[in-house]
Amino acid sequence: MSRITASTAPSTASSSRGGVSATAGRLTRNSAFERFARAGFIMTGIVHLLVGYIAIRLAFGGEGNSADQSGAMAELAEKPGGGVVLWVGAVAFAALGLWRLIESVVGSSSKPRPDSTKSLVFHRGKAFGEAVLYFVFTVSAISFARGSGKSSGEQNSGLTARMMQSTSGTIALVLIALAIIAIGGYYLYKGATQRFVKDLEGSVGSVTRKLGTVGYIAKGTAIAGIGVLVIVATTRSEPDKASGLDGALKTLGAQPYGVFLLVVAGLGIITYGVYNFVRARHAKM
Template sequence: MNISSSASSTAAAAQDSRAFRTLARIGYVVLGILHILIGVIAISIAIGGGGGEADQGGALAQIQQAPAGVLLLWVIVLGLLALAIWQIAEAVVERDPDSTKKWGHRAKFLGTAAAYLAIGATALIYALGGQSQSSESSQSFSARLLAVPAGVVLLVVVGLGVVAVGVAFIVRGITRAFAKSLALPAGAARSGIVAFGIAGYIAKGIAVGVAGVLFVIAAVTHDPEKAGGLDAALRSLAGLPFGVIILWAVGAGLALYGVFCFARARYARM
């Protein structure tokens, strides 16, 4: 048996495990909790209430301070780890006969796994009693990149890549492509879940896309402090014309994406 066959067999075995599928579904639940908290923080910022950082770090900080928060953080770590492994397994067993599509799907699965691992690593930091400042991390990353030869070009590429991810979220929401991976019930329940998914994907795409634009601005202005994560992106929306309304709508959309994640935990094809 070659290495590829062995990896495929291992991935398939993981996907067939009931316990592993349960952990992966828990991962979707914790993603829902995080997005609802981020949405609530964003709405709080829109109405002038502060509320902390409107990103995964801010949401995890609130969980850390809650009763039994540390226990929940460990559940989040395990759930996101299971989701990441699930996505990696999907990449390994991908068998689309079209080789271009196959590698495109694999890239998507691996990129999603990397995102889950990054959030899980942040949750682990909080579970161990630490804290994380995503905006400062983004600025430090931008400063290091700008310091290397062709750093401006590299940072622009990073920013455009993040913008592309945001656009992909928006397109996925508008086209309802996310529904293909769900075994949805018929009737009003299906319509409601799809509506939450559309609103959530579009809102998340806007937030991620703005974060990418901030990286590009940091590159063009040679100012790493212009860069920022999700929190900085959401706060920058407040400075636009009708920004408070836009930020409120995006925050509500992120909260709806969290509700959609709960439905995804129940109806995801696994």
């Protein structure tokens, strides 16, 4: 009896995995689910448009919300009908997050399977990281739609301050900062080499190439700047400097020719936002 049980266990596990894959496959073939997931790119574009706008406004001495995703959602919540848009956006972000989560488990049905284990792990890990990001956007959108949203910069500073109170926390901060810089470098690489074209369906025109190149380089520079500020904040024991994208942009604006640099950064982030509208229609899902 024990031999029979042992021999059937692998097939049961295999059947279970096959069932999960089949269910995930059916879900990603659902047209309504795909439309909601693509709408997540539209919301991502809107958020980046607002972040870029806030950055340019700061360059000319304007005040208001922080130049990051929480500031963008706060800006949106203040507009007529903004709460409704945020609720719709929360659903779209959640759908895109779930789509990426499925990709991290079973892979993408529209992209070729990676030809090496290292490449497979990288693509699955990237999909999982994007899923986490979109779920964070989901929670943030719900919070601001309900009127209880908080500045992500303040939350980052508070978390950094708590982690700095121990050696292990300080080491973790440095490792996190290096990971953020690596992500920024990947965006820069993807923009400079135009590898983002592989993520799109059909032929890609010159306008799309330019939008993607400028957008990814601007996004990568901003992300790398966040990582650098985390390291600066850690080494100087100044947690207030680790305030995310808003802190990175304000630090840029404080440099010589800061107004010019901040405007360029804002326009770059806006370009990345526009590129996400292209992704909403042409991204391989």
